[in-house]
Amino acid sequence: MPEPTPRTSRRGLLFGAAAVSAGVLVTGCTSNEPSDAEPTADDRSAADDKPGKPVTIGFAGPQADHGWLNAINDNAEKRAKTYSDVTMEVTEGSNDTAQQIGQIETLINKKVDVLVVLPADGKALTQVGLKAMRAGIPVVNLDRIFNSPQAYRCWIGGDNYGMGLNAGHYIGEKLKNTPDARVIELAGLDNLELTKQRTQGFDDALKNYPNIKKVARQAADFTVESGQAKMAQLLQAQSKFDALWNHDDDQGVGALRAIEQAGRDDFLMVGGAGALSAFQAIKADDGVLKATVLYPPSMAASAIDLARALGQGKGVGGLAEFEIPTSLTCYSAVVDKENVDQYMSTGFK
């Protein structure tokens, strides 16, 4: 169906709106009234490294059965140790929703000042987040988001869509002069929403490069074993392609093994998450792996910073806001040979 709206009238409307806005803008600029946006951070100090009011932070995470989760726990604990005014109560990690709820309730009863929670399942743990907030304990929700904004004071996490987007742009830039470039994708566990988001971002980025076509996608399940198995099949299915994006460096260990076993080296590979082994391979630059897109575990350290600031009633340094933000999305940087040294220390095993 052709759109019935007459083009001229819409254009007129747009011009009209633009003119009015411009007018308002110009008027605004001429005003000599003192602006509201004057620096106000001085009124209230931002959290800094100097010791302040003692804060007890309760930390509850899932079972660290994966390199990335392990790094999350390490980052949180190391960060807490750097502050003399922070005491951390860490629960034993659990993937069992009921058990994690129990652990968080125990922390609430202990009356910790702030809670940092990485739920095994965000939706299932919303209620206990609400309970903590009602008990007056601010909750920093780490990565896997609760169902309700009332269940947390601040959310900090990674950007799955951004991971896909940045991986797609990196590959797109590398292949933009290759006619009819073929790209394949080795995704993570398809049952997870984050896998869909990563794939969506990747597809959206590739749309900017009309010469590139995604010819195949298979989902592994974040394990080395599945990475090897699915990659072996992909290599058999596609006798020629130019680039591969693998969602996860852990399964990438298996994928690289399959690539080696098939004796293939005629393409460029980009990883995901930021494992130490991937950084080392990128630095050595002797294989197909040329870059990896971060899903930085350092977000756990930042969560501790936020929790400390919340406990001390301070804002975040470098921002004008009185309060810490409600939501912080970490950037999924692309690490390649150029900047790998900078990130090497954040690589997880």
Add this chain to the structure above:
Amino acid sequence: MTQPVSPPRDSTDKVPAPGPAPAWRTVLFRADVRTLSLLGVLAALVLIGGITRPDEFLDTRNLQLVLTQASVIGVVTVGMTFVITSGGIDLSVGAIVALSSVWATTVATQEFGFAGILFTAVLVGVGCGLVNGVLIAYGGMVPFIATLAMLASARGLALQITDGRTQVVTIDGVLDLGERDAYVLGVPPLVLVFAAVTVIGWLVLNRTTFGRRTVAVGGNAEAARLAGIDVRRQRLYLYLLSGLCCGIAAFLLIVLAGSGQNTNGNLYELDAIAAAIIGGTLLTGGRGTIVGSVLGVLIFTTITNIFALNNLQSDVQQIAKGAIIVAAVLVQRRTASTT
């Protein structure tokens, strides 16, 4: 393609039947029809693969790939077939593979090189099998519960050893086994091991008293006991055997993936049980077929391969896999009952 051969392909009698009887013949014939129907399913899959992706599917490399991917779970399934034939079940196979593979790839084990890795993988598998066997045979525990407990503890121990980290293997001798240079006349070493385990398993189940006893215990444990079989010891041996197969499978997995990880062997128990049941082994015990189990494994691996080559996604794969299990069992029922 395969003619019905004169010796019995598989043990199919409930109690050791002395002497050839007419009943024995019918049972034998039925087993062959079963095997033939499985071969039919496999042939249909090959046809589908050949039509949809002729260049990629009908390729030596692809045959090598499918057989390699089948070898790890295949070895586990051979052990599982023995256990199920005896009326038992082993839910801990995946966890044992995980534990063996991480124990065999710790820095300390890797210091002992190739032999250290192989020895540890097999020994840990046998050790877990021993615990299962003792609990079931002499502790009077139900196999379902005993091996479920082993599943939980072995996974837990594997996690404790790795701390969630991927343990990369640095021993060249182990890694080289998975490379193309190691292929013997085009056959990957992993596939050779799988073939050897299959042949030995078939011989043991069909040509030895051990095999006869296994079938007898599964058919009717009380009758077997009255016939003078040490049922307890037999059960102990069977779980040991399953553990041994898991240890061998763990080593193959280490070669294949070049690493040990506590998530290895995820849901192997379900894959192995499904392959054995599709193959024609009775879940209630008393009848087992190694050839059927191996065909079951090959059917599953071929399905996965065809799906991946056609770029079908996980959701479709899972739905189709379920449908094919039901269809394969129904076809088998039909052909087996009409004879």
